Amino acid sequence: MKINERFYPILATIAVLVLLYGYGIIEHRAFSDTYVLGALLTDNAFLIITAVGMTFVILSGGIDLSVGSMIAFIGVLMAELVAGFGMHPVTAALISLVVGAGFGAFMGVMIAKFDIQPFIITLAGMFFLRGMCFLINLDSVPIDHPFVSAFSGFKVPLPGRGWLTASALLMLATVIGGVIIAHYTRFGRNVYAIGGDRHSAELLGIPVHSTIIRVYTLSGFFSALSGVVFAFYTASAYPLAAVGVELDAIAAVVIGGTLLTGGMGFVLGTFFGGIIMGVIQTLIAFDGSLNSWWTKIMIGALLFGFIVLQRLITRSFSGMRAGTT
Amino acid sequence: MSNTVLSVRGAGKFFPGVKALEDVDFDLERGEIHALLGENGAGKSTLIKVITGVHPRDAGKVLLEGQEIHPQHPGDAQGLGISTVYQEVNLVPTLSVAENLMLERQTRKFGLISWKKTEADAKAALETLGLDIDVNRPLGSYSVAIQQLVAIARAVALDAKMLILDEPTASLDGEEIQTLFRIMRELRDKGLGIVFVTHFLDQVYAVTDRITVLRNGRLVGTFVTKELAQIDLINHMLGRELAEVSAHRHLDEGSYDGPKRQIQIKNLGKKRVLEPVSLDLNAGEIVGLAGLLGSGRTELSELVFGTQRADSGLVFLDGEPVMLRSPRHAIRSGFGLCPEDRKQDGIVAELSVRENIVLALQGRRGWLRPIPRAEQQKFADDMIKALGIATPDSEKPVGQLSGGNQQKVILARWLVSKPILLILDEPTRGIDVGAHADIIKLIKELCDEGLALLVASSELEEIVAFADRVAVMRDREKVSELVGAEITQDKIIEAIAR
Numbered sequence: 167m168k169i170n171e172r173f174y175p176i177l178a179t180i181a182v183l184v185l186l187y188g189y190g191i192i193e194h195r196a197f198s199d200t201y202v203l204g205a206l207l208t209d210n211a212f213l214i215i216t217a218v219g220m221t222f223v224i225l226s227g228g229i230d231l232s233v234g235s236m237i238a239f240i241g242v243l244m245a246e247l248v249a250g251f252g253m254h255p256v257t258a259a260l261i262s263l264v265v266g267a268g269f270g271a272f273m274g275v276m277i278a279k280f281d282i283q284p285f286i287i288t289l290a291g292m293f294f295l296r297g298m299c300f301l302i303n304l305d306s307v308p309i310d311h312p313f314v315s316a317f318s319g320f321k322v323p324l325p326g327r328g329w330l331t332a333s334a335l336l337m338l339a340t341v342i343g344g345v346i347i348a349h350y351t352r353f354g355r356n357v358y359a360i361g362g363d364r365h366s367a368e369l370l371g372i373p374v375h376s377t378i379i380r381v382y383t384l385s386g387f388f389s390a391l392s393g394v395v396f397a398f399y400t401a402s403a404y405p406l407a408a409v410g411v412e413l414d415a416i417a418a419v420v421i422g423g424t425l426l427t428g429g430m431g432f433v434l435g436t437f438f439g440g441i442i443m444g445v446i447q448t449l450i451a452f453d454g455s456l457n458s459w460w461t462k463i464m465i466g467a468l469l470f471g472f473i474v475l476q477r478l479i480t481r482s483f484s485g486m487r488a489g490t491t
Numbered sequence: 492m493s494n495t496v497l498s499v500r501g502a503g504k505f506f507p508g509v510k511a512l513e514d515v516d517f518d519l520e521r522g523e524i525h526a527l528l529g530e531n532g533a534g535k536s537t538l539i540k541v542i543t544g545v546h547p548r549d550a551g552k553v554l555l556e557g558q559e560i561h562p563q564h565p566g567d568a569q570g571l572g573i574s575t576v577y578q579e580v581n582l583v584p585t586l587s588v589a590e591n592l593m594l595e596r597q598t599r600k601f602g603l604i605s606w607k608k609t610e611a612d613a614k615a616a617l618e619t620l621g622l623d624i625d626v627n628r629p630l631g632s633y634s635v636a637i638q639q640l641v642a643i644a645r646a647v648a649l650d651a652k653m654l655i656l657d658e659p660t661a662s663l664d665g666e667e668i669q670t671l672f673r674i675m676r677e678l679r680d681k682g683l684g685i686v687f688v689t690h691f692l693d694q695v696y697a698v699t700d701r702i703t704v705l706r707n708g709r710l711v712g713t714f715v716t717k718e719l720a721q722i723d724l725i726n727h728m729l730g731r732e733l734a735e736v737s738a739h740r741h742l743d744e745g746s747y748d749g750p751k752r753q754i755q756i757k758n759l760g761k762k763r764v765l766e767p768v769s770l771d772l773n774a775g776e777i778v779g780l781a782g783l784l785g786s787g788r789t790e791l792s793e794l795v796f797g798t799q800r801a802d803s804g805l806v807f808l809d810g811e812p813v814m815l816r817s818p819r820h821a822i823r824s825g826f827g828l829c830p831e832d833r834k835q836d837g838i839v840a841e842l843s844v845r846e847n848i849v850l851a852l853q854g855r856r857g858w859l860r861p862i863p864r865a866e867q868q869k870f871a872d873d874m875i876k877a878l879g880i881a882t883p884d885s886e887k888p889v890g891q892l893s894g895g896n897q898q899k900v901i902l903a904r905w906l907v908s909k910p911i912l913l914i915l916d917e918p919t920r921g922i923d924v925g926a927h928a929d930i931i932k933l934i935k936e937l938c939d940e941g942l943a944l945l946v947a948s949s950e951l952e953e954i955v956a957f958a959d960r961v962a963v964m965r966d967r968e969k970v971s972e973l974v975g976a977e978i979t980q981d982k983i984i985e986a987i988a989r
Contacts, residue, residue, distance in 0.1 A: 170627055170628055170629075171628065171629060171632055172587070172628075172629055346603065349604075350603040350604045351602075351603065351604065352595060352597060352599075352604065355586075355590060355594060355597065355604070356594070356595070358583070358585070358586055358590075359583045359586055359590075359594055361585070362583035362584060362585035362586055363581075363582070363583045363584065363585075365581070366580075366581040366582055366583050367583060367594075369565055369566075369581045370581070370582070370583075370591075370594050370595070370645075371566040371569060371570075371594075371595055372594065372595060425585070428585075429583065429585035429586070430585045430629075480585070480631070482631075482632065483584050483585075483629065483631025483632060
């Protein structure tokens, strides 16, 4: 049977991951150890959680630039709530998630109701949240609490020398949740439909406005969750944290095979995309002789490749409104 | 229950300055295929938009199974049982066929979509149309014909009481059209009422039971297809009994005796767009392009101007082949086009009259050699005076002028760039009567100055009035060429109907 063309990009993603990981195993003995895998999952947890939310935004044909600032803002907010107000970190985390989802919903309303470019609205959100960080706190502050220490100390051993941390487990749960929302709910399918062709989606009777609002709410929620994980993981908050993470998240989504114009892609692909970025980083660290900026060069090259691949696939489609000649 | 699914009584729709629809009655029976015909601007699409709730109606009633309805948008109408399939497939190409069929109607188990059941439902829906395809593949990977059938399957599956097919055959080939017709007949036999909008008359006779003709927003009549001869149908559509003025412009009237530039179109064609056409255009001569909507009039203009790239044939200017890869090339060679859709493709509404007028000339010179402001001003002032453009000054945005004056601005734009060939596609559409006469007069004057003119128009009186030669188009083919005294409305209609 012919392989469904919808799967081409994610198959390419998996191929790239296998190649890179295989190269790592051949070149560096330590790469085959589960220790590396555990570290990959932990170190990229906050990025992948953000990227899961970003996947929905990009699938809907939008973009969310505010997620990096959101991570920093949530960190600073958590520190303030825990250290300043003496709250339990779990309570602070719940409040943070509500704040994140609320801010996402606010941006979603602006985008849907006033029909404004998501780029502009979320750019404003990015500046706004980054500024708000400094309003609360100018410096890096530690988040000291027994729960936070317990969180970062929590480990599930893997066969071999590796282990899964609480961050990694939360990230894996997020990915599974994202897959279910994307593929097994009407909301998820409506996101794909809107990204594929918004005008048609409207004529097909899909509630376009409320779906878009929910997409940005979801992205706000996931980036706030990422901020919580980041704060727990580093046990500190810093107003200049996670600068540029929004771009890393977008890169993870695209390398994961999601069409940048929306309508096609997989949440699982985003997971692989995030891991690929981590593997590249790890490979360069293992090599030791290469400058860490090589990570960016590799990711840039991969992005070029994936964007061209996507273009080739969608160009074969008849009836595509975007890009038809 | 009566046999009537939909009945429209005295429907009216008014846009500022235009009565798009006036006092129109329309009835659709259960189990019939009903053609809705008329030229551009006759009110077909307005009627459909009124029925489906895209436009609220300004007068009259729409009754669905005897109940008055007021749909607010197409989704509303769909909920009531009025499904519409548009020429341009309104589905999502990136989603699978199954998903397109089942969006918002997926079968759910414990709140989550059950893909197995959803796909089985989709397959079943397609099987009723005799379509057996892999429903998991993206819709966009199938041909437009299949996509159209999927759209129909979706429409039918939504418990439709009636189906509106708006120009569904425009992008299908012969075999695909036959499949569509078979499905239409099957649906009709199941008792569905189908409204079929098309401009292909042979298709009307092949598949429909009754015909309703609209003209200028008014009802001409409803006829039983079998009892209406094609020539009468064309007469109804073009309404030639209305105006029988045949002020023919004879060849000897042309006072032009400058250099004889010659443009030869040789076998110019494009697959699925236009069968190869050959036509000679000479300086100081007006060639009319007659034919019904969709006959290939506009397509020929676009191929000659390079808006669409021809895949066969060439255009020669004084015996030399002309590169027509884009409008830029055409402009460089001295061709100009006043497009059919003035608002969309013609004027730049936000720019001033002056800027619009110098646009083509500037384009021809290239952006490195800007036209001095004083020179621009002179061009604009000269043209405003010469063409009688009604504007307070040359700096008024063109978007604020009336249709007739916008058309004059476009004409002026080409005139300052001194073209060899000017193609006018429906130059008088949507223009009031006074300006109409002005434009016709201008066309004649241009011709006398030595331009070669190719004028496409659906108004036969107009073509008869000014053309030296007429190329008659039908079904994307040139079927006849009339010269001199042969040019009468009767002869043209005969050629179209033959």
